[in-house]
Amino acid sequence: MPVLVDTSVWIEFFRSSKNSEQLDFIIDENLALTNDLILAELVPFLKIKKQNRIVKLLYNVNRSERVNENETPPSII
Numbered sequence: 001m002p003v004l005v006d007t008s009v010w011i012e013f014f015r016s017s018k019n020s021e022q023l024d025f026i027i028d029e030n031l032a033l034t035n036d037l038i039l040a041e042l043v044p045f046l047k048i049k050k051q052n053r054i055v056k057l058l059y060n061v062n063r064s065e066r067v068n069e070n071e072t073p074p075s076i077i
Contacts, residue, residue: 004033007041033064
């Protein structure tokens with residue numbers, strides 16, 4: 001099942017590798033999702049820090065579209 005990865009989880013993942021096993025697994029299994037809001041929170045800071053490679057990688061993560069009332073939302077971490 002796809003997992004919407006919250007901004008705070010990405011920040012912790014980029015800052016340190018501790019406790020990253022779960023997100024590593026989600027990424028390796030291509031289950032990670034992001035959305036426009038999460039990217040809007042992450043990308044400006046990453047661009048200031050000249051982390052263009054990470055920005056490109058984030059834009060390649062699957063995107064979660066808005067979920068309507070009849071759909072099951074993705075899991076969130």
